[in-house]
Every structure is written in C-alpha cells, then in structure tokens.
Amino acid sequence: MDDYMSLLLLSKGLLFEIALVIFIFGVLLRLFEIFSLGRKKDLSEPKANPTIIGIKTIFTRSIPSYEMMTKRGFLIVNGIIFHVGLFIVVFLLAPHITVIDRLIDLSWSPLSSQIINFATVVTIFSMIVILVHRFTHPVMKALTTSGDYVAWIVTFLPIISGYMAYNHLLLPYNLILALHILSVDLLLIVLPFSKLSHSFTFFMARYYSGTISGRKGVQL
Amino acid sequence: MKTITNDKQFKATIDELSSLQNRKLATLFLQNVMGLTDKKKYQQLLTLASNKNATEQEYANLQTAIQTMVVETNARCGTDTDWAAQAEHFVAKSALSCVKDANRSNQNSAYDSAMYARMACNFASIADGKSDEQAETQAQYQILIQFLGDK
Amino acid sequence: MSNATLEKGINSFVKMIDAPIASFFSSCVSCGMCADACLFYQETGDVKYTPIAKLEPLRRAWEQEYTLFGRLKKLLGLSKKITNEELKQHTELVYNSCTMCARCSMVCPVGNDIAYMIRKMREGMAAGGFAPAGLIGASNRAVEIGSPMGLTLHALSAQIKHAEKATGITINLDKSDVEYMVLLSSMELINFPEYLEAIAKIFKQAGKTWTISSTAFEATNSGIQIGSSDIARILVKRIVDSAEKLKVKTVISPECGHAFTAIRYEGPNLIGRKYNFEVKHILEVLDSFNEAGLLPTEGLEKEKLTFHDPCSLARKGGVIDEPRRLLKKVSDNFTEMTDHGARNWCCGGGGGASAIEEGEPLRLKAFKTKQKQIEETEATTLVTACANCRIVLEEGVEHYNMDMPIVGLTELLAEHLVDKPKQKLKKEAKQ
Ligand code: SF4
Numbered sequence: 001m002d003d004y005m006s007l008l009l010l011s012k013g014l015l016f017e018i019a020l021v022i023f024i025f026g027v028l029l030r031l032f033e034i035f036s037l038g039r040k041k042d043l044s045e046p047k048a049n050p051t052i053i054g055i056k057t058i059f060t061r062s063i064p065s066y067e068m069m070t071k072r073g074f075l076i077v078n079g080i081i082f083h084v085g086l087f088i089v090v091f092l093l094a095p096h097i098t099v100i101d102r103l104i105d106l107s108w109s110p111l112s113s114q115i116i117n118f119a120t121v122v123t124i125f126s127m128i129v130i131l132v133h134r135f136t137h138p139v140m141k142a143l144t145t146s147g148d149y150v151a152w153i154v155t156f157l158p159i160i161s162g163y164m165a166y167n168h169l170l171l172p173y174n175l176i177l178a179l180h181i182l183s184v185d186l187l188l189i190v191l192p193f194s195k196l197s198h199s200f201t202f203f204m205a206r207y208y209s210g211t212i213s214g215r216k217g218v219q220l
Numbered sequence: 221m222k223t224i225t226n227d228k229q230f231k232a233t234i235d236e237l238s239s240l241q242n243r244k245l246a247t248l249f250l251q252n253v254m255g256l257t258d259k260k261k262y263q264q265l266l267t268l269a270s271n272k273n274a275t276e277q278e279y280a281n282l283q284t285a286i287q288t289m290v291v292e293t294n295a296r297c298g299t300d301t302d303w304a305a306q307a308e309h310f311v312a313k314s315a316l317s318c319v320k321d322a323n324r325s326n327q328n329s330a331y332d333s334a335m336y337a338r339m340a341c342n343f344a345s346i347a348d349g350k351s352d353e354q355a356e357t358q359a360q361y362q363i364l365i366q367f368l369g370d371k
Numbered sequence: 372m373s374n375a376t377l378e379k380g381i382n383s384f385v386k387m388i389d390a391p392i393a394s395f396f397s398s399c400v401s402c403g404m405c406a407d408a409c410l411f412y413q414e415t416g417d418v419k420y421t422p423i424a425k426l427e428p429l430r431r432a433w434e435q436e437y438t439l440f441g442r443l444k445k446l447l448g449l450s451k452k453i454t455n456e457e458l459k460q461h462t463e464l465v466y467n468s469c470t471m472c473a474r475c476s477m478v479c480p481v482g483n484d485i486a487y488m489i490r491k492m493r494e495g496m497a498a499g500g501f502a503p504a505g506l507i508g509a510s511n512r513a514v515e516i517g518s519p520m521g522l523t524l525h526a527l528s529a530q531i532k533h534a535e536k537a538t539g540i541t542i543n544l545d546k547s548d549v550e551y552m553v554l555l556s557s558m559e560l561i562n563f564p565e566y567l568e569a570i571a572k573i574f575k576q577a578g579k580t581w582t583i584s585s586t587a588f589e590a591t592n593s594g595i596q597i598g599s600s601d602i603a604r605i606l607v608k609r610i611v612d613s614a615e616k617l618k619v620k621t622v623i624s625p626e627c628g629h630a631f632t633a634i635r636y637e638g639p640n641l642i643g644r645k646y647n648f649e650v651k652h653i654l655e656v657l658d659s660f661n662e663a664g665l666l667p668t669e670g671l672e673k674e675k676l677t678f679h680d681p682c683s684l685a686r687k688g689g690v691i692d693e694p695r696r697l698l699k700k701v702s703d704n705f706t707e708m709t710d711h712g713a714r715n716w717c718c719g720g721g722g723g724a725s726a727i728e729e730g731e732p733l734r735l736k737a738f739k740t741k742q743k744q745i746e747e748t749e750a751t752t753l754v755t756a757c758a759n760c761r762i763v764l765e766e767g768v769e770h771y772n773m774d775m776p777i778v779g780l781t782e783l784l785a786e787h788l789v790d791k792p793k794q795k796l797k798k799e800a801k802q
C-alpha cells in the first residue's frame with residue numbers, strides 16, 4: 001500500500017510539475033512556431049470586414065452544415081458528444097476543480113458525481129466509436145497515422161483510469177489513482193506536440209479561414 | 221422585289237417567317253459556309269432538308285448528333301486555339317440551328333444560323349486572312365431575297 | 372526531373388508556408404470530412420482524392436522545417452523525404468483532381484482552408500517542374516502572346532469588328548479617360564463572341580463610356596492556375612499598367628471566375644500595392660446599372676431556369692446575390708439547385724483543370740454530382756456566368772445525354788434589353 005502512496009505522491013508532485021512545465025512550454029513553443037511564420041498583409045480591397053467574420057467563424061464553424069449532417073451525421077454527433085463529455089469530465093468534477101483552484105486560484109461549482117460518472121461512460125463510448133471509425137471508414141483509415149492513435153491513447157488512458165479510480169474498480173485505489181494522474185502527466189506532455197494540438201490551434205485555423213473568405217464577403 | 225441592305229431589315233424579314241421556313245432558310249445559310257468544313261459531315265442534314273416528308277423525330281435524332289459535333293469542337297480553356305477548327309465549330313453551331321425543333325415557336329433559327337455562319341467566316345479569316353465576313357453578310361442578304369422570291 | 376528542380380520545388384513549399392498554413396496543419400484531426408465535400412472523392416470514392424491528403428508533401432515540408440519534432444527527426448535522418456516520384460504522383464492530385472473550388476474549405480470542422488493551401492502548393496509544384504503540360508503551355512502563351520489560348524491582337528480586332536457589325540456600335544480600343552476598362556477572357560472571345568456584343572449593347576443603353584486595352588485585354592490568369600506568382604504578376608501588371616495609363620475608374624473582370632479572383636483579390640498582393648482604380652465583376656457592374664435603372668429589360672424567359680454558380684465567383688468571390696437579382700429580371704420561373712451560392716458544387720473544370728487533357732475522364736465522372744443537382748431542379752435551361760464553366764457544363768451535359776441549353780447571364784440580359792431613350796429611363800427610375 002505504501003509503495004503505491006509514494007508513486008501517487010510522485011505522480012501528483014514532481015512529475016505533475018514537470019509535465020505542467022513541459023505543457024506550458026510546449027503550447028507556447030507551438031504558438032510561437034505558428035505565429036512567427038507571419039502572414040503577409042493583404043492589400044486587396046476587402047468586400048466585408050475580414051476580422052469580424054474571422055472571429056465569427058471561430059464559433060459558427062461548430063455548427064455542421066445540413067449536407068455534412070446527412071453524410072457524416074453519426075460521426076459529427078459522436079464528435080460533439082465526445083467533446084462535451086470530455087469538457088464535463090475534465091472541468092466539472094470536484095477534485096479536478098480543486099486542482100485547478102490550487103494552480104491558478106480559480107474555482108467554480110462542480111456537477112454531481114452521478115452526472116460525471118454518466119458523462120464518463122458516454123465519453124468512453126464515444127471514443128470507442130471514433131476508434132472503430134478510424135479502423136473502418138475508408139477515408140479515415142487512409143488518413144489515420146500513428147500520431148492519431150497516440151492522440152487517442154493518451155486521451156483514453158486518463159479517462160478510463162479516472163473512471164476506474166472513481167468507482168474503485170479492479171486495482172487498489174491508490175495505485176489506480178496514481179496511474180490516473182500519471183496518465184494525465186503523460187497527456188500534458190504529449191498534447192502540445194501531437195495531433196491534440198488542435199485543441200489550442202483550431203481557434204487560429206478557424207479565424208484565419210474566416211478572414212480569407214470574409215475578405216470576399218463570404219462566410220462559410 | 222424586296223431589297224435588304226442592312227441587318228435590321230434582315231432580321232425583321234426573318235422574324236416574319238414561319239418556323240419551317242426558318243429551318244429551310246437556316247440550311248441555305250449553312251450551305252453557303254460549308255466550304256469551311258468537311259461537307260461530308262453534313263450530308264445527312266442536307267438529305268433530310270431536301271426530304272419533304274422528314275419527321276420531327278428525324279430532326280431530333282440529328283440534333284443529338286450535331287450537338288455532339290459542337291461539343292467536340294469546343295475550344296478548351298488554356299488550349300492553343302486552332303482558328304480553322306474554331307471556324308468549323310461555328311459551322312456546326314450554324315448547323316445546329318437548322319435542326320432545332322420546329323414546333324417550338326420563336327426560335328429564330330435562320331437568324332441564328334446566319335450569325336453563326338458569319339462567326340465561322342470571321343474565325344476563318346483569322347486563320348487564313350482570306351475569308352471575309354462582310355462578303356458573307358452580303359451573300360446572306362442575297363440568299364434571303366432569293367428565298368423570298370422562290371417562296 | 373533532376374534533383375536540382377526537386378530542391379527548387381521543396382524550397383518553394385517551405386517559402387510558401389505562413390501562419391495560416393501552419394495553424395491548418397496543426398489542427399487537422401484526420402476526420403476525413405473534407406473528402407465528402409469534394410466532387411472528385413464524392414464521385415469516385417477513391418480515398419486518394421481526399422483534399423487534405425493531396426497536400427501531404429506540403430505538410431511534411433512544414434513539419435520538417437517548422438516544428439521542433441520535425442526538425443529533430445530530420446536531423447536524425449528519421450523523416451520521410453519528399454521525392455521526385457511522390458511529387459510526380461501529386462501532379463494528378465493537385466491539378467487534375469483539384470479545381471481549387473474551396474468546397475472542402477467550407478466543411479472542415481477545425482476550419483482548414485484547404486484550397487488556400489493547394490494554391491500555395493502549386494507554387495512549389497510549378498517551380499519544381501511538376502505542373503501538367505497543358506498548363507505550362509497555357510502560361511507560356513499567356514506571357515508571350517498575351518492570351519493562354521493564343522488569341523492575338525489581330526484576332527481580337529477581328530472579333531471587335533464582328534461585334535461592331537453585329538451591333539452597329541463602335542468599340543474603342545485604348546480610349547483614355549473613360550469610366551470602364553473591360554477585360555475579356557479568351558474563352559469568351561473564342562467560344563462565345565456574343566459576350567462582346569452583349570457588353571456593347573448594354574453599355575450603350577446605360578450610357579457608360581468604356582474601352583478595351585490593346586495591350587491588356589486578357590483577364591485569364593494562367594499564372595495563378597499553374598501556381599507561378601512570377602507569371603501571375605506579369606499578367607496582373609499588364610492590366611494595371613494599361614488601366615492606369617488609360618486613367619479609367621473601374622476595371623471590369625469578365626464573367627470568368629478565376630480571372631475575377633485573380634485581378635480582384637490576388638492582384639494587389641502580387642504587385643505589392645493597391646490599385647488606383649476599382650475592380651468589379653461584370654455582374655456587379657450590371658447589378659449596379661440595374662439598381663440605377665439603367666438596365667431596362669422586357670419580356671420573360673419561357674423556359675424554367677436554374678443557375679450554376681461558378682465557384683470562384685460565389686464561394687471565392689462573394690458575388691452571389693447579384694446574379695440572382697439579375698436573373699429575376701428576366702425570369703419568373705427560376706429555381707435553385709439544392710446546393711447553391713457559396714455551397715454550390717464545382718463543374719469540375721475550374722482552377723485550370725479544364726486545360727489538362729488527360730484529366731477529362733475524371734472530370735466527366737466528377738460531373739455527376741452537378742448532373743444530379745441540375746436534374747433535380749427540373750429546369751430546362753441552365754444559366755451560368757463563366758465561359759469555362761459553360762464549356763465544361765456543355766461537355767458534361769452532352770456526356771450524360773441531358774438535353775439542356777446552357778446560356779451566359781450577360782448575353783441573356785442583353786437579349787432582353789430594351790432600346791429606350793435615356794431621358795425616359797431617368798424619369799422611370801425616379802418614379
Ligand atoms: S478545392 Fe474543391 S476540388 Fe480541390 S480538394 Fe477541395 S473540394 Fe476538392
């Protein structure tokens with residue numbers, strides 16, 4: 001039991017701190033890599049205000065088109081469920097809020113543990129659906145690289161271990177909690193450098209895209 | 221006898237013709253520029269035109285064939301233009317006017333045929349420097365006058 | 372292809388990458404939804420036509436040059452090199468099977484503008500000598516003769532003479548201090564000379580002064596299609612020089628969609644400064660005439676009409692409402708296709724694709740989506756506003772045995788134009 005305790009302490013102590021530093025450094029580095037490339041000023045006369053449409057696009061692109069819903073509705077709905085579920089689990093679970101509070105002195109009220117538990121199950125399911133999709137949908141199969149699997153695994157591990165810890169399944173609590181936190185450490189380290197970087201670059205992608213078509217008075 | 225010296229008169233006169241007369245006249249305009257292309261291509265059309273008992277169905281069938289000729293001779297964006305071929309393209313367009321459904325009213329097919337024939341001449345003149353659209357226009361006036369006389 | 376040219380191509384990829392592109396590649400989640408928006412994937416079901424996959428060499432150039440891990444991998448010799456073979460294969464993917472229609476850019480959930488990247492990738496492909504022969508020929512002719520289709524001033528003069536005779540209106544070459552300088556596309560002059568006649572009639576009726584430049588009449592920009600900014604710049608510069616020499620207020624782009632985006636949106640960036648004149652698409656000009664009461668028409672079309680939006684005009688140019696307002700002037704029986712305006716489907720021949728002969732079978736296959744959309748409307752006449760779309764549509768319609776005439780919007784309007792004295796028009800407009 002004590003062995004697990006020291007592992008637990010390590011995972012949430014030193015390792016967590018290292019992971020956090022790498023995470024922050026990684027995100028900043030990636031942002032720097034992108035922004036430092038710059039973008040030429042567009043000299044053509046805009047038909048509409050590109051900046052406004054760019055900002056709008058950050059939000060509007062979350063709404064799928066009718067055509068895409070008919071073609072890939074299942075994947076889209078599943079994707080939305082996954083992202084919402086993940087958000088709930090990560091940010092609305094009481095112990096997670098405590099960690100965040102300790103880090104940046106910011107807190108909010110958590111959701112009840114039953115809801116979180118349910119959200120976790122749903123999120124796990126949606127992730128399995130995505131994985132099956134990756135194996136079977138011809139286009140996804142062709143596009144998927146090892147990087148996508150890495151992204152999937154490092155996202156899945158914290159969720160499944162968190163679920164197990166919360167419900168006291170299979171392994172001793174301290175061990176599974178330690179594994180959960182270790183997997184979070186891993187996630188933090190990997191996130192900026194993997195496909196998961198989309199979590200902080202998609203704002204930019206959508207914004208840029210919005211400005212490009214917005215300049216022509218088109219909002220896509 | 222009527223005189224026709226400009227396009228306004230030319231068009232107004234054609235406007236008064238029936239669609240069957242339009243078709244006949246269209247074919248005459250076409251025949252006058254046939255030198256710009258391989259005549260054999262339009263043999264079927266000429267045979268049909270000379271057959272008084274030809275049915276609309278026969279015309280419709282021929283229309284499909286000629287439409288194909290038109291599309292096949294289209295100049296594609298970015299290709300080096302062959303002006304003589306482009307002249308042939310417009311002869312085909314002129315021919316297409318000759319086989320349009322006569323039951324659909326106000327087709328103005330003779331006028332269209334004449335205009336395409338002139339364009340064909342114009343393209344031929346870019347190619348060979350000899351063909352003359354102006355002469356073709358005058359010839360078309362004469363064809364119309366004679367057509368009215370024969371009517 | 373030698374290693375030197377390959378090097379050139381790769382260097383050009385690297386040079387093309389900017390912050391938007393880096394953010395796009397960083398954001399892709401391999402969901403494959405872009406494929407469902409692309410006509411080439413839609414009709415073939417072949418995954419190689421997945422839009423983002425067409426960019427793989429560019430992506431690797433970005434990764435190897437502009438990301439920490441990519442660089443490390445490259446240093447250790449672990450990264451996959453971009454090869455001649457690979458780029459040769461990509462010629463088909465970025466040219467024949469991409470019209471830069473930007474439909475994929477519209478659906479990507481993370482917001483990647485894939486067409487923007489294809490445009491940039493073509494710069495590297497052209498620099499490395501991987502552009503298709505058809506486009507190389509076209510851009511050489513554009514630079515040397517002034518037209519990608521070899522239309523010389525001599526040929527233009529013949530066309531002008533023809534239009535003058537047909538309309539009885541004098542068309543002035545190189546007249547300075549007029550309001551408009553009209554650009555033409557070779558496609559129009561060669562396949563649809565009626566366009567020029569229509570312009571002459573409409574401008575006469577509207578009482579507007581205009582001219583055509585003898586040194587810059589061509590608006591088609593083959594440089595942009597092939598992906599050579601150097602060529603594109605020469606072609607834009609010609610137009611700008613002429614317009615400024617003739618001191619015109621507005622330069623009018625012909626119907627051709629690519630010509631429009633080239634001169635309107637890419638042009639100033641190519642020459643590195645703003646223009647001293649405005650650039651408008653012909654439909655924008657006609658719409659403004661209409662608003663001012665200067666485009667009186669009479670009669671309505673008998674046929675049921677539908678409209679094919681040229682991608683570069685609608686999705687990439689923002690000219691969407693104008694054609695509809697104009698169409699409704701001459702038709703009370705106009706129906707939209709299911710996907711129209713900014714969401715329209717490409718005809719399959721944009722972005723220079725129609726100049727690639729070996730791409731034809733694929734083009735015809737990809738046309739099927741458009742075919743279905745057209746047929747669903749039950750329209751009997753198809754209207755469009757781009758000579759290139761029109762030819763490609765004609766070929767598609769012919770291939771699939773659809774009996775349907777295709778007409779150009781400007782010419783359609785000219786057919787309905789009434790000859791009215793100006794005084795009377797002004798009075799009517801006031802009422
Ligand atoms: S721009 Fe159009 S043709 Fe090209 S990949 Fe995207 S959807 Fe396909």
Ligand code: SF4
Pocket residue numbers: 143398399400401402403404405406423478479480481482483485
């Ligand atoms: S739709 Fe966007 S995120 Fe999805 S595979 Fe295509 S480019 Fe990547």
